[in-house]
Amino acid sequence: MTSPALLADTVRARPRFAARLLVAQALVLVAGALTTWLVASVVGPSIFSDHLQQAGDTHTAEETRHVEEAFASALVLSVSLALLASVLAALAVSWYFSRRVQRSIGDVAAAAAGIAAGRYDTRVPDPGLGGEFASLARTYNRLAERLEATESTRRSMLADLAHEMRTPLATIDAHLEAVEDGVRAMDDDTLGVIRGSTGRLRRLAEDMSAVSQAEEGIDVTLRPVAAADVAAAAADVARDRYAAKGVDLRTELDDAGQVRVDADRFGQVLGNLLDNALRHTPAGGSVTLGCRRIDQWVEYRVADNGQGVAAEHLPHLFDRFYRADSARDRGHGGSGIGLAIARALVEAHGGGISVTSAGPGLGATFTVRLPGLR
Numbered sequence: 075m076t077s078p079a080l081l082a083d084t085v086r087a088r089p090r091f092a093a094r095l096l097v098a099q100a101l102v103l104v105a106g107a108l109t110t111w112l113v114a115s116v117v118g119p120s121i122f123s124d125h126l127q128q129a130g131d132t133h134t135a136e137e138t139r140h141v142e143e144a145f146a147s148a149l150v151l152s153v154s155l156a157l158l159a160s161v162l163a164a165l166a167v168s169w170y171f172s173r174r175v176q177r178s179i180g181d182v183a184a185a186a187a188g189i190a191a192g193r194y195d196t197r198v199p200d201p202g203l204g205g206e207f208a209s210l211a212r213t214y215n216r217l218a219e220r221l222e223a224t225e226s227t228r229r230s231m232l233a234d235l236a237h238e239m240r241t242p243l244a245t246i247d248a249h250l251e252a253v254e255d256g257v258r259a260m261d262d263d264t265l266g267v268i269r270g271s272t273g274r275l276r277r278l279a280e281d282m283s284a285v286s287q288a289e290e291g292i293d294v295t296l297r298p299v300a301a302a303d304v305a306a307a308a309a310d311v312a313r314d315r316y317a318a319k320g321v322d323l324r325t326e327l328d329d330a331g332q333v334r335v336d337a338d339r340f341g342q343v344l345g346n347l348l349d350n351a352l353r354h355t356p357a358g359g360s361v362t363l364g365c366r367r368i369d370q371w372v373e374y375r376v377a378d379n380g381q382g383v384a385a386e387h388l389p390h391l392f393d394r395f396y397r398a399d400s401a402r403d404r405g406h407g408g409s410g411i412g413l414a415i416a417r418a419l420v421e422a423h424g425g426g427i428s429v430t431s432a433g434p435g436l437g438a439t440f441t442v443r444l445p446g447l448r
Contacts, residue, residue, distance in 0.1 A: 100165055107157040178207055182214060194222035238278050242271035282411075294336035294422050298447055301330040301372045304337060305365040308344035312352070320357035323348075330367040332447040335423055340444075343419045343427075346412040347376040347440050354438070355380030372446040377439040383431040391429055392417040420444075 181198050188196035196218060198211045246268055252258040309325050316323040344363070351361045355378045364375040383391065392413045420427045425444040431437065 100168070104161065107161050110153065110157055182210070185214065185218070189218060189221060192225075194218060194225055235278075235282075239275065242274045245271045294339050294419075296334040296336060296423070298332045298334055299337055301333045301367075301374075301444075301446065302327040302365050304333070304335060304340055305344060305363055305374060307337075308341050308348060309363050311341070311345060312348040315349075316352060316361070319352060321352055321355050322360040324360060324362045326362060326364040326366075328364075328366040330365050330372045330446065333372045333444045334447060335444065339419050340423060343416045343442065344374065344376070346416045347442075350412055350440075351376050351378040351380065351438075354378065367446060368443075370446055370448075371443045374442040374444075375439060377437065379437040382434045382436040383429070383438050384434055385431075388429055388431060392427070416442075 185196040185198045198214050200208050200211050249258065249264055249267055253260050253264065258264050305327055306325065309323060313323055348361065348363065355361055359379050361376065361378045361380075364373075364377070366373055366375075417427050420442055423444055425442060427440065427442045429438060429440050431439070
């Protein structure tokens, strides 16, 4: 495998782009200048001689030859000087723009090397060379932003996984050590604690598998169904859990026509949103599930008057394992992937999902939009 140092030496050994571009432009300019000089030196004197004859030239043959030679000499000299000046000026302009293009390409290459080295905050400025280069810079910067976000999510996910696994593993290890030391007996209580911890690990593995499958793409079987019926079914499934916690579950279901959905998969979306709202709404609060038609879209809303979300956390709520410390923390028992699965399923249906909140303590509203059938 070629080492990075050897690859860099190989790249440096090659002619630079600006030099190659300048040489190519110089060849074009020289070829054009030579062509112009040859045409002028061959055609110019002949045309001049014809004009002399048409004008009724009364000079002797020697005088006429001398006049023609003088014209040819003056023509070649003036054309040569003009072409030399124009070539030099064109080369100067070409050198300037070649250097600018080279610097722009060098900036992109340096930024790419920075990203390869793990510096994901590297950005490329607009070189000011036209729309194509500006588009290249914008596209590259968007790529860098996505890579930076992906790396941040990966690190956060690994940290969260380690945290989620540490507690049940520590519990299992402590109880097994106590049994080995004779401090505890392998009774039903001990087995129950160990089974609870292994069950937590199993659920974590299942959650990881579920979100990976959801983001890689899920096969959905789309069928026309009444939009309000899907929401009503999800509310019926969640109603007992709400009653047990003392949270009022309300529905506002308009006749929104039909949508093409996989009823089970989309029911899972609404179920995740309702469970999320229930976890963050205290007893005595309320959650409203709504359904309505807006132009060609069907909109589902899950609005609660619970703890709300700070503005800086809103863009990240659908990231895997993301939980806002002030509202969506581990104390509520979620694994932090329910909203990520919901987003993947909504996108598999050709829709979109978003969240709004006025701030901590002011509730949150999750909105899902799907294309409606006419």
